[in-house]
Amino acid sequence: MEADELLVLVAGGDQKAFEELYGLVSGPVFGLVRRVVRDPAQSEEVAQEVLLELWRSAARYDPGRGSALSWVLTLAHRRAVDRVRSARAAGERELRVARRSNGPAFDQVAEEVEAGLEREWVRRCLDRLTALQRQSVTLAYYDGYTYREVAERLSLPLGTVKTRMRDGLTRLRDCLGGVA
Amino acid sequence: MTTLFRRSELHSLAAPYALDALEPHEHKRFEKHLRRCDSCAAEVRALREDAVRLAWSTAAPAPAAMxxxxxxxxxxxxxxxxxxxxxxxxxxxxxxxxxxxxxxxxxxxxxxxxxxxxxxxxxxxxxxxxxxxxxxxxxxxxxxxxxxxxxxxxxxxxxxxxxxxxxxxxxxxxxxxxxxxxxxxxxxxxxxxxxxxxxxxxxxxxxxxxxxxxxxxxxxxxxxxxxxxxxxxxxxxxxxxxxxxxxxxxxxxxxxxxxxx
Structure with missing residues (x-):
């Protein structure tokens, strides 16, 4: 069964359907959260929170507003970003310093990518973006920086960052094609 | 920092929004705008699907105990x-x-x-x-x-x-x-x-x-x-x-x- 159908059953309290949904989304959810949060123990905690939230709030999924997988991963991304932002706000400065000295985020992406067709494609497509498009997109999505922080880090005007983000995502879409 | 946005400025927040890269007050304001703006909603939906492609590429097996x-x-x-x-x-x-x-x-x-x-x-x-x-x-x-x-x-x-x-x-x-x-x-x-x-x-x-x-x-x-x-x-x-x-x-x-x- 597709995630969309499963979510409807889950909203009705169907635990079997939730198990099946878990099989479909736990890998992407965990991988994404770990990519953003980094710390393994915290990643597991956030991923668990997200998966449990799927159970609790499945009824809030509205098929008219996008695919089920996109809803799930959007939720996972938000929670992951919340976690890194509050960790940063709490003054985990060494984290920030470590990241800054590591250079642009894409190098980290490149280091961490493992084999996998989708991974390979995304990487290839990220390569085709301009450096500023790529950095604007990955600093926000993979590192959880707001566009204002991205602008600051890249020493760019806010308007430029917003445009680079949009162009970057659109170009990524053209490169990856419409098929999920 | 400005808290008032003109319409065109609001539109330009679609991409940062899709990437979860807005500050909380902007996020709230943009979501309010989204409810009244069908073309923005369509754009956000498309941009979100793009962002999600970035997510798929990070998939990793979750710990069995989880x-x-x-x-x-x-x-x-x-x-x-x-x-x-x-x-x-x-x-x-x-x-x-x-x-x-x-x-x-x-x-x-x-x-x-x-x-x-x-x-x-x-x-x-x-x-x-x-x-x-x-x-x-x-x-x-x-x-x-x-x-x-x-x-x-x-x-x-x-x-x-x-x-x-x-x-x-x-x-x-x-x-x-x-x-x-x-x-x-x-x-x-x-x-x-x-x-x-x-x-x-x-x-x-x-x-x-x-x-x-x-x-x-x-x-x-x-x-x-x-x-x-x-x-x-x-x-x-x-x-x-x-x-x-x-x-x-x-x-x-x-x-x-x-x-x-």
């Missing part, structure tokens, strides 16, 4: 309806029997499945996500975090019990963390302003109050004694009592979740 913990938690976690209300309130018209004390037996049961029909009806009535206050959301999120934290303990286990009238409690507990998340199920609200109070039953000493149970809002009990034998719920006067003044309406043994000895 699966057990999440599936276990699901057995004891109440679900929301589409309107955002906990389900207990959506089935207020369920007939209530007063014969509470008879035949209470603990067993593992999918607590949420009994409310499935109610959830489907409510989901159908409220197709759209209803407005929830930020406070409600924050509170729910804080709770979810607490529960996730208990679940993350290697010895976390769940149990639940309810009587023939569907009244009971469900528990996720970790003896090593000395913490339990307790949720009431079908308890309803006692009449005359009385309350449900949760007690930790200990061998050879008086019960210890863990606080008041409010509907199906999870109660997080910390600092539990590891030799505790059971949890009990009694009906008490408004504000609760120092010691139980009535016989328990619900009692649940803690042995299966690693307490006692």
């Amino acid at each position: 699966r057990d913990r999440v599936l276990m938690a699901v057995r004891t976690t109440p679900q929301e309806t589409a309107s955002g209300e906990p389900q207990a309130r959506a089935r207020a018209e369920r007939p209530q029997s007063r014969a509470r004390r008879s035949g209470f037996s603990p067993f593992l049961i999918p607590l949420a499945s009994t409310t499935a029909a109610a959830a489907l009806v409510v989901a159908a009535l409220f197709g759209v996500q209803a407005a929830r206050t930020q406070d409600q959301l924050d509170q729910e999120r804080a709770q979810a975090r607490e529960i996730a934290h208990v679940l993350a303990a290697p010895d976390a286990r769940a149990t639940a019990g309810r009587d023939a009238n569907g009244q009971g409690i469900s528990v996720v507990a970790s003896a090593s963390e000395r913490t339990a998340v307790v949720t009431g199920a079908g308890l309803g609200t006692p009449s005359n302003g009385r309350v449900h109070q949760l007690w930790l039953m200990l061998p050879e000493v008086k019960p210890r109050s863990l606080g008041l149970l409010d509907g199906d809002t999870p109660l997080i009990a910390t600092g539990l004694d590891t030799n505790a034998t059971s949890l009990a719920v009694t009906v008490e006067p408004s504000g609760g009592s120092a010691q139980p003044t009535t016989a328990p309406v619900v009692q649940l043994a803690l042995e299966s979740v690693g307490f006692g000895e």
Whole structure:
């Protein structure tokens, strides 16, 4: 069964359907959260929170507003970003310093990518973006920086960052094609 | 920092929004705008799907233990309806029997499945996500975090019990963390302003109050004694009592979740 159908059953309290949904989304959810949060123990905690939230709030999924997988991963991304932002706000400065000295985020992406067709494609497509498009997109999505922080880090005007983000995502879409 | 945006400026926030890269105040403002702007909603939907492609490429197998913990938690976690209300309130018209004390037996049961029909009806009535206050959301999120934290303990286990009238409690507990998340199920609200109070039953000493149970809002009990034998719920006067003044309406043994000895 597709995630969309499963979510409807889950909203009705169907635990079997939730198990099946878990099989479909736990890998992407965990991988994404770990990519953003980094710390393994915290990643597991956030991923668990997200998966449990799927159970609790499945009824809030509205098929008219996008695919089920996109809803799930959007939720996972938000929670992951919340976690890194509050960790940063709490003054985990060494984290920030470590990241800054590591250079642009894409190098980290490149280091961490493992084999996998989708991974390979995304990487290839990220390569085709301009450096500023790529950095604007990955600093926000993979590192959880707001566009204002991205602008600051890249020493760019806010308007430029917003445009680079949009162009970057659109170009990524053209490169990856419409098929999920 | 500007807090007022012109329309065109609002439009330009679609990409940062899709990447979750807006500051909280901008995020709120943009979501408000989204509700009135169909073309923005369509654009955001497309940009979100693009962002999600970035997510797919990071997929990694989740730890096996996490699966057990999440599936276990699901057995004891109440679900929301589409309107955002906990389900207990959506089935207020369920007939209530007063014969509470008879035949209470603990067993593992999918607590949420009994409310499935109610959830489907409510989901159908409220197709759209209803407005929830930020406070409600924050509170729910804080709770979810607490529960996730208990679940993350290697010895976390769940149990639940309810009587023939569907009244009971469900528990996720970790003896090593000395913490339990307790949720009431079908308890309803006692009449005359009385309350449900949760007690930790200990061998050879008086019960210890863990606080008041409010509907199906999870109660997080910390600092539990590891030799505790059971949890009990009694009906008490408004504000609760120092010691139980009535016989328990619900009692649940803690042995299966690693307490006692």
